[in-house]
Amino acid sequence: MIITWQGHSCFKLQDKQGSDGITVVTDPFNKEIGLKVPNFEADIVTISHNHDDHSNVNSLRGKAFIVDCPGEYDFKDVLIEGIDSFHDDKEGAERGKNTIYRFEIDDISVSHLGDLGHALDSTQLEKLAGTDILLIPVGGTYTLDAKKAV
Template sequence: MEISWLGHSCFLLRGKKVTLVTDPFSPQQGEESRLSEISASIVTVSHNHSGHNNVAGVGGSPRIVRGPGEYEISDVLITGIASYHDDKRGQEYGRNTIYVIHIDDLTVCHLGDLGHVLREEQLEEVADVDILLLPISGDHTVNVTHAAEIISQVEPRIVIPMHYRPATTGDVPDPLNKFCREMGIETMNTQSKLVVTRNSLPAETQIVLLSPR
């Protein structure tokens, strides 16, 4: 499977037979995207905010997955898990859906705009996650301290941070800098995409930094 970050919380998961896009953002986000050039099979939407629900901007005729439940589309199994956009049970920003995606013998978890550490019932659903797509900005999502706690809760093999604005000047974005310090990462090497199989998963948790395409 190939994973590319398109910016914000939007990823392109390209499997052997299926292409999936998470949380497509609107052009108003100020981050360039080539969503219309991507012909996706599936689009997941974690919550109905403009930075995450621009399904019309994705090319092709994808199946749209919104909200908690179990979905099976083109041999891809998706479980939507109820959660909150804040740490006050949704009183500030509403609800959020975590997605656990089984694709090409790998399990990917997209946390959306999660605003709290995982609760016991949510942890049961993400127990076998290989790859965790994790917000780190602290801007309407968990901050770096809670992000590190979630990594300890889930113990995935690969973590890819998201939901921070890439720097345009060559400087390291502040949320990413704080996250790397929290995780003890001294050298920040970014890559354009991650190609991963079941056999190539690292033995211990590894942080992968992607540059938006």
């Protein structure tokens, strides 16, 4: 698997076949972030929450399978589980909901926490058990700070 950080909360995950295989993109951002907007083909796109800096699917090429809510999905042999969470530590009262995504690609489990704003509860921890690679947001204003992330 190839994992490439695109900036902000956006990652490009490619299966072992690389550019000839499946490409998953998390939280594609818009130009207001100040970074080069991702512009490549994607098979699967996940959106942790519907803010403009996490949901710019129009920048990507191809007819992607879009996942933007909790649930279980199986697309092109990629298993995806969306897990309910919040964008703040006040049960969503300030910034709303967030979806954590767990992917099974090439027998590797990758979890992307999106813009998680609180410590994980026991149910979330249980669903993330066995994760091989954890992509954690750390910033402190709109996400966890470094202390809470650990």
